[in-house]
Amino acid sequence: MTAKRKGEARLDRARLLRCLEQFPNCTVAVLGDLVADRYVFGRTSRVSREAPVLILNYEWDRVLLGGGGNAAHNVRSLGGIVYPIGVTGDDLPGFTLMGLLQEKGIDTRGVLVEEGRQTATKTRILAGGHHATTARQQIVRIDRAPTDPLSPQTLQRLLACLEESVAKCRALLVSDYSLGVVKGPVVDAVNSIAARGDLLVTVDSRRNLLNFKNPTAVTPNEPEVDGSLGMETRDDNIALAGATLLEKTGARGVLITRGNKGMALFERGQEPVFIDIYGGDEVADVTGAGDTVIGTFTLALVAGATMAEAAMLANYAGGIVVMKSGTGTVSLEELQQAVETDATAEAAGI
Numbered sequence: 001m002t003a004k005r006k007g008e009a010r011l012d013r014a015r016l017l018r019c020l021e022q023f024p025n026c027t028v029a030v031l032g033d034l035v036a037d038r039y040v041f042g043r044t045s046r047v048s049r050e051a052p053v054l055i056l057n058y059e060w061d062r063v064l065l066g067g068g069g070n071a072a073h074n075v076r077s078l079g080g081i082v083y084p085i086g087v088t089g090d091d092l093p094g095f096t097l098m099g100l101l102q103e104k105g106i107d108t109r110g111v112l113v114e115e116g117r118q119t120a121t122k123t124r125i126l127a128g129g130h131h132a133t134t135a136r137q138q139i140v141r142i143d144r145a146p147t148d149p150l151s152p153q154t155l156q157r158l159l160a161c162l163e164e165s166v167a168k169c170r171a172l173l174v175s176d177y178s179l180g181v182v183k184g185p186v187v188d189a190v191n192s193i194a195a196r197g198d199l200l201v202t203v204d205s206r207r208n209l210l211n212f213k214n215p216t217a218v219t220p221n222e223p224e225v226d227g228s229l230g231m232e233t234r235d236d237n238i239a240l241a242g243a244t245l246l247e248k249t250g251a252r253g254v255l256i257t258r259g260n261k262g263m264a265l266f267e268r269g270q271e272p273v274f275i276d277i278y279g280g281d282e283v284a285d286v287t288g289a290g291d292t293v294i295g296t297f298t299l300a301l302v303a304g305a306t307m308a309e310a311a312m313l314a315n316y317a318g319g320i321v322v323m324k325s326g327t328g329t330v331s332l333e334e335l336q337q338a339v340e341t342d343a344t345a346e347a348a349g350i
Contacts, residue, residue, distance in 0.1 A: 022303035032068020032175030074295035089117035242266030276321030
């Protein structure tokens with residue numbers, strides 16, 4: 001993996017490793033939409049006589065932490081201390097999410113349960129053939145999203161939890177999946193925290209990126225950039241897109257994830273950094289990769305990394321997690337091994 005920026009020194013691999021050593025001392029509050037990522041696995045048997053569709057014989061299913069829950073899980077799996085802030089319903093997916101967070105040793109005092117609310121759930125149906133070597137393919141996804149806004153009482157409790165959590169942390173990570181939690185007064189509260197300037201604030205927003213003002217950094221993917229700016233991001237205009245986002249958000253940095261093209265970092269007062277993808281082009285599953293990227297990026301900034309160094313570490317983590325099936329995380333040991341063994345790292349000029 002290489003990073004390109006003109007006129008600067010080579011990547012210091014030892015510095016990255018020292019940064020990773022600090023991850024267990026880093027505290028991050030994660031505000032966002034908590035999603036139950038459900039996977040249903042089965043094997044195809046025959047075509048139905050009722051309609052021209054395959055019959056899937058059910059085998060097993062599992063639920064993983066998704067959305068802001070996955071971002072929090074990634075921070076925890078990398079050794080960080082995390083305080084999630086969000087809302088679930090009083091339903092089975094909500095109770096399952098709460099249990100999963102607690103199993104991971106994650107503090108759930110900031111996770112509120114609202115009576116009658118539907119917990120956001122994404123159900124992915126995966127099918128494989130009769131042979132064990134047949135790769136399972138996702139054939140359909142079923143989404144269930146809450147339709148009602150937060151009650152005034154829940155909103156006030158959420159804002160109180162936000163203030164209590166950030167008081168214990170050095171960074172606030174916002175994971176906005178546009179599912180009803182991070183909007184209106186909550187966005188205003190995030191902007192007020194960013195304006196205070198005493199906390200790192202990083203934002204990943206599916207559709208409302210420009211509502212956030214003066215964060216430390218934003219981490220959109222290319223489709224989110226396109227939606228925010230009303231343009232199609234290409235190699236020949238990505239620098240313009242990065243500069244425009246810096247201006248419109250007031251952020252110090254913009255980290256754009258570009259799939260198999262790697263990442264592009266735009267930072268005030270610096271030349272752009274273009275980072276090649278880490279690992280191969282073959283991808284098992286991109287689900288939740290953005291959560292891994294922003295979790296790693298935020299931890300690295302808290303640990304004292306420059307934005308370019310944090311972007312490099314986030315790129316390593318993103319490259320590792322997309323090779324895993326399902327909503328995945330990266331361990332601190334995996335990230336350390338990637339830094340230590342990447343043969344191209346010494347030649348990376350950032």
